[in-house]
Amino acid sequence: LCWDVTGPTAPVAGPIDVDLHLGKTGTTTQWFTASDCYWQTCTGQNGIWNYPNTAISNCTGPGSLGGFSGSCPNPRLDMDNVDIVARYLPENINLDNPGNGDQFRVMVHHWTLADRVVHPLVNIYCGGELRGTYGAAPDLVEGFEQGGMAGNGSMWRVADVTMQVDGSGTTTGCDLTPLRNASGSGYHVTNDDPSY
Numbered sequence: 001l002c003w004d005v006t007g008p009t010a011p012v013a014g015p016i017d018v019d020l021h022l023g024k025t026g027t028t029t030q031w032f033t034a035s036d037c038y039w040q041t042c043t044g045q046n047g048i049w050n051y052p053n054t055a056i057s058n059c060t061g062p063g064s065l066g067g068f069s070g071s072c073p074n075p076r077l078d079m080d081n082v083d084i085v086a087r088y089l090p091e092n093i094n095l096d097n098p099g100n101g102d103q104f105r106v107m108v109h110h111w112t113l114a115d116r117v118v119h120p121l122v123n124i125y126c127g128g129e130l131r132g133t134y135g136a137a138p139d140l141v142e143g144f145e146q147g148g149m150a151g152n153g154s155m156w157r158v159a160d161v162t163m164q165v166d167g168s169g170t171t172t173g174c175d176l177t178p179l180r181n182a183s184g185s186g187y188h189v190t191n192d193d194p195s196y
Contacts, residue, residue, distance in 0.1 A: 001108055002090040003120040006081060016118050016147075017082040017111040020091040022075060023196055024049050025103035025160065031194040032150045037093055038109075039080040047073035054096045065089070072096065082111075090123075100165035105179075105196065110154040112147040120144060122158045126174035134158050134178060135187070143189045150194075157188040 001020040022037040027049055034041055034048065041048055043066065053071035059078075060068075066078040075095040098104075108120045121135040135141045135158075146154045157179040164173040179188040 001081075001092075001120060001122050002088070003118050005116065005118050006088065015082065016114070016116055018118055018120055019080070019109045019111050020077065020093055020122075021107040021109060022093045022095075023105045023107065025105060025196075028105070029196055031107060031109070031155065031196065037075045037077065039077055042073075042075055042077040042093065043067075043080070045070065045073055047075055049075070051075065051095065051097055058094075058096050097169065098163040098165060098171065100163060102163045102165075104161045104163075106158040106161065108144075108156040108158060110144060110147050111149055113149060114147050115145055116147070117145040118154075120156065124159060124161060124174075124176060126161070126163065127171035129173075131174055132159060132176045132178070141187045141189065143186075146191045148192060152192045152194075155190050155193060157190075 003018045005016040019038055021031055028035040037048060045068065047053065051074040053073050056068065056070060056072050059066060059072035066076065074097055075093055078092045081089055081091050106122060106124065108122060110118060119135065119140045123130055124132045141156055144154045144156055159179055160177040162175040163171060165171050181188050
């Protein structure tokens with residue numbers, strides 16, 4: 001996840017705090033709960049959803065962020081962008097060991113209380129390969145402008161992701177289903193609606 005009102009050149013009013021969320025279909029029933037992977041639940045040493053930790057080498061190396069040690073939790077958020085506004089950094093959620101057919105939903109939330117227009121962009125990778133980009137010009141996300149902290153504000157349900165994993169546990173791909181509004185004419189953005 002990255003967006004246009006962040007980093008060292010954010011407007012005088014300051015950067016906007018936008019957050020990346022990942023839900024597991026069948027487990028996550030509402031956003032901003034213990035079963036939603038975001039800054040409050042997915043930055044610790046233990047993952048959620050009962051996926052085993054993996055080798056710490058999956059959390060280290062050039063460009064890696066997050067204070068993980070010992071082993072690498074799954075899933076995990078590497079950092080909350082609002083904590084490092086002196087640089088342009090995306091928020092990333094990673095899961096090393098999904099199962100075949102596991103389904104997830106990607107959501108973006110406008111956290112800052114101020115109502116300001118933001119244009120988020122999400123890239124989805126499966127098996128280390130870029131599989132989809134959402135919110136890139138000229139197909140910008142519209143109506144993403146209401147701030148609101150936990151459970152309130154603008155929420156963009158980006159896409160559902162269904163994993164393809166072979167018998168040896170290697171992710172070979174994924175199916176992406178972009179989520180659209182009720183009329184099918186634009187992205188699925190709601191306000192003050194934390195339902196999955």
